[in-house]
Amino acid sequence: MSQTIAHPEASEVESSHGHHAELSFFRKYIWSEDHKTIAIQYLFTSLFFLLVGGLLAMGVRYQLAFPGAPVPIIGSFLPSWLVTSAGAIQPGGYNALFTMHATVMVFLVIMPLLIGVFGNFLIPLKIGAPDMAFPFFNALSYWLFLLSGIILLSSFFAPTGFPASGWTSYAPLSSHAQYNGTQIGQSCWCVGLFVNGLASIAGAANYITTVINMRAPGMKMFRLPLPIWALLITAFLLLLAVPVLSAAAAMLFCDLNFGTSFFSSSNYGQPLLWQHLFWFFGHPEVYIMIVPAMGLVSEIISVNSRKPIFGYKAMVFAMVAIGVLGFIVWGHHMFVSGMNLLLSATFSFSTMVIAVPSAIKTFNWMGTVWGGSIKYTTAMCFALAFVSMFVIGGLSGIYMAATPVDLFIHHTYFIVAHIHYVLFGGSLFGVFGAIYFWFPKMFGRMMNETWGKIHFALAFIFFNCTFFPMHNLGLNGMMRRIADPTQYEHLRSQQPVNIFITLSAFALGLSTIPFLINFFYSMFKGPKAPINPWKSTTLEWTVPWPTPHGNFEATPTVYHGPYEYSVPGMEEDYLPQNQPAPDTVRLAAH
Amino acid sequence: MAMSHDNNRPQQYAKSDGCARDGMNKFMLKQSSRTSLAFLAMVVLLLIASGVCARAAVRTSDLWWMPEVASKGGVLIDKLTYFIYYLTGAVFVLTQVVYIYFLVKYRSRKGAKATYSHGNNRLELLWTGIPTAIFIGLWGYSNHLWWDVLHAPTPPDTMEVGVLAYQFGFSFQYPGADGKLGQSDVKLIGNDNLFGNDPNDPATKDNFQSSVLELPINKPVRVRLNSRDVIHAFYVPQFRVYQDIVPGRTIDWVWFTPTRLGSYQLACNQLCGSGHYNMKAQIEVVTQEDFDKWYKEKAAAAVIPAGNAPAQSK
Numbered sequence: 001m002s003q004t005i006a007h008p009e010a011s012e013v014e015s016s017h018g019h020h021a022e023l024s025f026f027r028k029y030i031w032s033e034d035h036k037t038i039a040i041q042y043l044f045t046s047l048f049f050l051l052v053g054g055l056l057a058m059g060v061r062y063q064l065a066f067p068g069a070p071v072p073i074i075g076s077f078l079p080s081w082l083v084t085s086a087g088a089i090q091p092g093g094y095n096a097l098f099t100m101h102a103t104v105m106v107f108l109v110i111m112p113l114l115i116g117v118f119g120n121f122l123i124p125l126k127i128g129a130p131d132m133a134f135p136f137f138n139a140l141s142y143w144l145f146l147l148s149g150i151i152l153l154s155s156f157f158a159p160t161g162f163p164a165s166g167w168t169s170y171a172p173l174s175s176h177a178q179y180n181g182t183q184i185g186q187s188c189w190c191v192g193l194f195v196n197g198l199a200s201i202a203g204a205a206n207y208i209t210t211v212i213n214m215r216a217p218g219m220k221m222f223r224l225p226l227p228i229w230a231l232l233i234t235a236f237l238l239l240l241a242v243p244v245l246s247a248a249a250a251m252l253f254c255d256l257n258f259g260t261s262f263f264s265s266s267n268y269g270q271p272l273l274w275q276h277l278f279w280f281f282g283h284p285e286v287y288i289m290i291v292p293a294m295g296l297v298s299e300i301i302s303v304n305s306r307k308p309i310f311g312y313k314a315m316v317f318a319m320v321a322i323g324v325l326g327f328i329v330w331g332h333h334m335f336v337s338g339m340n341l342l343l344s345a346t347f348s349f350s351t352m353v354i355a356v357p358s359a360i361k362t363f364n365w366m367g368t369v370w371g372g373s374i375k376y377t378t379a380m381c382f383a384l385a386f387v388s389m390f391v392i393g394g395l396s397g398i399y400m401a402a403t404p405v406d407l408f409i410h411h412t413y414f415i416v417a418h419i420h421y422v423l424f425g426g427s428l429f430g431v432f433g434a435i436y437f438w439f440p441k442m443f444g445r446m447m448n449e450t451w452g453k454i455h456f457a458l459a460f461i462f463f464n465c466t467f468f469p470m471h472n473l474g475l476n477g478m479m480r481r482i483a484d485p486t487q488y489e490h491l492r493s494q495q496p497v498n499i500f501i502t503l504s505a506f507a508l509g510l511s512t513i514p515f516l517i518n519f520f521y522s523m524f525k526g527p528k529a530p531i532n533p534w535k536s537t538t539l540e541w542t543v544p545w546p547t548p549h550g551n552f553e554a555t556p557t558v559y560h561g562p563y564e565y566s567v568p569g570m571e572e573d574y575l576p577q578n579q580p581a582p583d584t585v586r587l588a589a590h
Numbered sequence: 591m592a593m594s595h596d597n598n599r600p601q602q603y604a605k606s607d608g609c610a611r612d613g614m615n616k617f618m619l620k621q622s623s624r625t626s627l628a629f630l631a632m633v634v635l636l637l638i639a640s641g642v643c644a645r646a647a648v649r650t651s652d653l654w655w656m657p658e659v660a661s662k663g664g665v666l667i668d669k670l671t672y673f674i675y676y677l678t679g680a681v682f683v684l685t686q687v688v689y690i691y692f693l694v695k696y697r698s699r700k701g702a703k704a705t706y707s708h709g710n711n712r713l714e715l716l717w718t719g720i721p722t723a724i725f726i727g728l729w730g731y732s733n734h735l736w737w738d739v740l741h742a743p744t745p746p747d748t749m750e751v752g753v754l755a756y757q758f759g760f761s762f763q764y765p766g767a768d769g770k771l772g773q774s775d776v777k778l779i780g781n782d783n784l785f786g787n788d789p790n791d792p793a794t795k796d797n798f799q800s801s802v803l804e805l806p807i808n809k810p811v812r813v814r815l816n817s818r819d820v821i822h823a824f825y826v827p828q829f830r831v832y833q834d835i836v837p838g839r840t841i842d843w844v845w846f847t848p849t850r851l852g853s854y855q856l857a858c859n860q861l862c863g864s865g866h867y868n869m870k871a872q873i874e875v876v877t878q879e880d881f882d883k884w885y886k887e888k889a890a891a892a893v894i895p896a897g898n899a900p901a902q903s904k
Contacts, residue, residue: 090864092864095861166861167648170861173820173863179820179862179863181863205667265776265838266838271836305696306703307704307705307707308708310710311708311709312706312709313709314709336832338839341737341741345736348732352725353726355721356718357722360714360718360721365710366689366692367713368689369689370705371705372704374693387689388689395681395682398674398816401732402729402732403732404739405670405674405732407829407831410859442630467879475656477656477828480859481861483866483867487870490657490827490828511690546734565706566703566705570705588708
């Protein structure tokens, strides 16, 4: 793909708009069509949902460590679908807790944090565009997302409470009110995910159009910063996978409320159809939640190592390969579902193959730090930890990819450990790193590094204390999604481990406090940020704060790739993308 | 060892502990280079120690590790599990040692400038090719075993047992005196015919029902799995067996050979509703003599053929 020039008229209109008309409060902060404001709306909203999801997780952990014990202090205020009259969590309420924990974390926290926040904030700034291609759709996307969150959580107030069929909502448990007992909650789940899907699709179409059409002059595809590549690939995954979930959720809603039988075991329905539809979305979804983090982390590591990213093209091709292969591995969630055994064998093969691009990325991150001059900023600590945690999460995935081992550890705590290493130690650590890294450009002030390091240390230690022992629990045969492990003889000896994990999880929850204090304090009182605090090369660090609506005074021109650090023969150790290399210097790549 | 007070076998926690520490050094690098090197050495030692501890744990205890295997197929599966365990363990230790070495060695220092390098295509080929070969080889091994454990033709002396899962319990059906379960059909499953037995097949007439899954040792058993309402699962960790039980279908390819006498618990491991956490049944693996005795008594007592009595959970 050759150079594409930002539409000159569009940028003129946008910037004149920004300079002249003083926007009303409503247009500036509520229905803003400025991608930067929308990104910050996403950030506050999804951080709020992060706290909600975290609290639900605390409930889950409390029950597993102390089954049947009344919840201290708040127990007597909780609704009757959740707790007994004595204030202890009931088994059905426990199912509701983990169902909503996962739903909130996947759809209202990780996806919006990575895609809503950093997709919105970084895409126009990094490609030199004045805004997204469709600002109206962008604003609409945020409000649909917020609406979906409200719908999903509103069932808390229904007499039967939250949905309780797991975030995977396997039919016919989810499709028949007489089996799940939570018709309102489950219906809210379907509608919420449908609306959430609309938000994702609107966002994805917007991102793709923007990246393809609105790059500044000279910004060739292979000069795009890696976060933009990652978000572009993610947008394609969203556009192809999310409609399948939306359709499935609509079918489930009909089964549940109108007596259709798409997923019922009678009337020619097929329960496995739900699983195929769900995981056809669900596996690309896993990559939707990790690929953007890979992109963000790649950039943070390159900047803080003062080194070009190792194997830029290999990184891009690996992400493309993950995106393509991600659509043919969904069956590995279904090895023991009753699916044909030959299908399991083929899905096992594609699953083994998809591990290769992840390995390539890991080796390239190691190649990037090799020979670097590493600055240990808080953002860098989180990014480096991401790599190690992703290695653990990736390696534990191999156990499940081997079908016979899956016969033993399927649906045990081993898989719970695995997904948390990828989604928390991976995606969420990537998000934390990215917040510390781009905070100066979002809010014009620096976050406090000391408190940042404290946050990192606590999060890192207690994350591992919480999730690593879950591998052992899984190998010991502890089932996922049971409200009371002491019901089983082979699990009673494990109870000390469960208590230890719960205490660590509480500490992990508390480790968010230094982050939140740092975040809000720095927003108002932090030292004013220079225009380019990390001495970074990409275009977002060339605009001042507050960045005007329309971003760039004049459309920038791009002369070379994004990661020109420590170029020999130059005094400064970085060469911004909008500055041509001096005649005396020869760049090694594009 | 922060965790040792929580358990009575502290050394086996070394694995997680070591892992927590090896990453910790990432933010503790503003020390003199000697301290850093000492720290690196400590990390490496911890990694090795954690490997040794984990190995010791494998050998001596099933308290913090897999429950002792109790089936023929399970032994094969464990071999593969250990193979992957050593493979991934080696990859983890190697990559982390190199990574942490880089992180310490290439920390920012006055006057030191980073190497200007955009990559190396030969290395890219190397670290694409080797993992590909390993993963495809691993798939070959695991897939071979997959067919051996699940799909191989069952021996002629295999006993077939019917299993019905429902919210929230299990019921079992034995073939009776003729040794045959007979034909069944999911469409016939109902309150008066729990296992969907075909009334026109004489082999179903003498089937009898049990609330306990009684199995003779060293005899292969094939389970015919049915569910009456939602998806349940047939999970016995000691046998290394897991299979979802899907309503509207009969799943009859799961078989295993118990090899250790004793009591086990059959657990539902697919979320099936509010009673899921407690949906289980007792499995008794007994000698052939004890089994024959139990079988004869049960068969004789089964005045009403199985399916005509309401489900009984234990």
